[in-house]
Amino acid sequence: MLYNLIIFTTLLLVGYITGTLLEKRHFKSIRDREEQMLTLPTIMLKRPLDSKNISTCRLVNGSVVISIDYFKRFLASLINIFGGNIGAYETLLDRARREAILRMKEDAQNASEIINIRIETSSISKNSTKNVGTVEVLAYGTAIYR
Amino acid sequence: MKYNAKLPKEGINTPKENFLFSFFKLIISLVLSIIVFYIIITIIINTTMNYLPNSYEKKLVNFIRKNLSKKEYKQNKYLQNIVDKMQKCSNIPYKVKIYTEDKDMINAFALPSGEILVTSALLAKMRNENELAFIVGHELGHLKHRDNFKDFTKSLIFSSVSLFLGDEYRQILSSALNITKSRYSQSQELAADKFGVDDVACAYGGVNGVNQFFQNMKKKDSWRYILADHPDFKKRIEEMKRHIIANKYNTKNTLLPIKN
Numbered sequence: 231m232l233y234n235l236i237i238f239t240t241l242l243l244v245g246y247i248t249g250t251l252l253e254k255r256h257f258k259s260i261r262d263r264e265e266q267m268l269t270l271p272t273i274m275l276k277r278p279l280d281s282k283n284i285s286t287c288r289l290v291n292g293s294v295v296i297s298i299d300y301f302k303r304f305l306a307s308l309i310n311i312f313g314g315n316i317g318a319y320e321t322l323l324d325r326a327r328r329e330a331i332l333r334m335k336e337d338a339q340n341a342s343e344i345i346n347i348r349i350e351t352s353s354i355s356k357n358s359t360k361n362v363g364t365v366e367v368l369a370y371g372t373a374i375y376r
Numbered sequence: 377m378k379y380n381a382k383l384p385k386e387g388i389n390t391p392k393e394n395f396l397f398s399f400f401k402l403i404i405s406l407v408l409s410i411i412v413f414y415i416i417i418t419i420i421i422n423t424t425m426n427y428l429p430n431s432y433e434k435k436l437v438n439f440i441r442k443n444l445s446k447k448e449y450k451q452n453k454y455l456q457n458i459v460d461k462m463q464k465c466s467n468i469p470y471k472v473k474i475y476t477e478d479k480d481m482i483n484a485f486a487l488p489s490g491e492i493l494v495t496s497a498l499l500a501k502m503r504n505e506n507e508l509a510f511i512v513g514h515e516l517g518h519l520k521h522r523d524n525f526k527d528f529t530k531s532l533i534f535s536s537v538s539l540f541l542g543d544e545y546r547q548i549l550s551s552a553l554n555i556t557k558s559r560y561s562q563s564q565e566l567a568a569d570k571f572g573v574d575d576v577a578c579a580y581g582g583v584n585g586v587n588q589f590f591q592n593m594k595k596k597d598s599w600r601y602i603l604a605d606h607p608d609f610k611k612r613i614e615e616m617k618r619h620i621i622a623n624k625y626n627t628k629n630t631l632l633p634i635k636n
Contacts (some may be wrong), residue, residue: 238547246396264383271379279377304394308402317391317398324389343379 235246241300249299253321260328266337271343278345283376290344293334295354296326306363322365323351330369331343338373347371367375392620410537410552414534421529425522430469436525437470437490449475449493453594454635457503458512459492465578467514474512484511486518488528505632506585509576523564569612570619582629583620 270277278284293337298306302318309316338344350368428436455474463472470490479495487493491513502508518524534553538546577583620627 235547235551252615257512261383268381268383273379273383279379301399304397305399305402308399308406312405315391317393318395321390327389328384 237296242304245300245304246328247322249301252299253325256325256329260298260325260332263332264328266315267332270335270341272331272347273343273345274347275344278343278374284374285325286375287372288375289370290341292330292332292335292337293366293368294326294329294333295364295366296322296329298365303363306357319351319363320364326351326365326367330367333346334371335368337348338371340375342375342376343374344371345374377558394509406548407552412550414530414553417530417533421526425526425529428522428525433522433525434470434587440489441491449477452476454601455494455508455512458509459516462509462512462516462575462579465575466513466520468516468520472519473514484515486524488524490519490524492516492519502634503588504585505522505634506576506580506583506629507589508582508634510572510586510589513572513575513579515572516575517568518564518570521564521567541572566612569616571593573625574623575614575620577625578630580629582626584627584629585631586616587620587627 275281286299289312298318305318306316309318330349331347334344334347348370352366352368354364354366378527382512433510452474452529455476459472468490472490472492474492474494477493477495480497481495482498482501484492484498492512498511519625532550538549540547573583573586581616584585
């Protein structure tokens with residue numbers, strides 16, 4: 231029993247340390263890239279801001295799959311018992327959404343704008359017996375080239 | 377229409393909470409909930425078991441013996457005679473049976489089936505019949521106080537609960553239960569000790585041997601395993617001595633040799 235408890239505590243500790251570090255690093259990278267790509271207009275309107283002079287348009291997309299660390303997964307399951315806001319999953323989804331949009335923007339290099347953006351979220355570990363806590367976010371839209 | 381480029385605002389979709397703080401807060405709440413649950417269950421079970429009529433106790437023992445008893449244990453006539461002799465003073469509504477098991481671990485148990493199990497290693501350590509009688513008396517005490525049913529019902533409830541839990545929660549549940557259980561078992565063990573002494577005094581006309589048994593326990597570390605559920609070893613001995621003095625038990629009766 232003690233042996234199992236040690237493994238469990240180690241997994242929690244490793245999950246907390248690596249998970250926090252990776253999350254911090256990911257958020258930093260997201261912020262940096264968001265700043266770099268700020269000039270590319272990304273809107274949810276169905277029509278472009280200026281309908282004139284469009285040469286081409288194409289579908290662009292960015293998808294990302296992120297897994298939650300052991301510590302946050304366990305924390306989320308604890309909140310499942312008592313109820314409340316699962317903050318641990320909120321940071322995961324925020325990272326995933328922003329990363330997916332950034333990847334979509336990277337796909338639309340030299341475009342003048344991306345319109346009709348849609349974001350979809352799905353859990354890819356929904357039916358697994360072990361609750362893995364992995365999320366996929368897909369962002370897609372139409373890139374307009376002038 | 378003009379496009380207004382702006383960076384997303386931070387802290388709107390992400391929480392400001394400290395996850396580590398939340399974790400400890402929830403873990404403590406969970407452990408406390410388990411402890412409270414255990415205490416409530418224990419109170420309910422203990423009250424129910426204490427008021428259980430003797431006829432039902434007999435039926436319950438027969439039912440468990442029929443369905444759950446292990447058949448590989450050996451019977452021992454000499455030990456059974458001791459149990460029968462001791463049982464005359466203990467007023468247990470069913471016939472208690474004793475079995476031995478070949479094992480290196482020194483131990484004795486009161487089984488849910490109203491049977492006593494002693495290991496061969498324990499028998500080898502006994503220096504006289506009076507010491508052996510005390511062990512038997514202690515286990516009879518557990519049966520008399522229906523600790524066998526109480527513990528059995530509790531473990532049934534908690535094993536059923538843990539079936540629905542994930543691996544991690546099983547760890548937390550068993551750790552929390554261990555903390556609480558030791559407190560309860562300690563009082564159960566002390567009560568069983570006192571019963572054992574009373575029983576030995578009644579069946580053997582004195583408690584000679586019991587005192588030496590405790591001295592022996594003190595000397596040898598290997599005895600501690602019997603005390604696995606009761607960490608406060610010294611307290612147990614002191615309580616026993618006090619009980620013997622308070623009841624003015626004869627401590628100079630003859631020590632009987634062990635018959636093989």
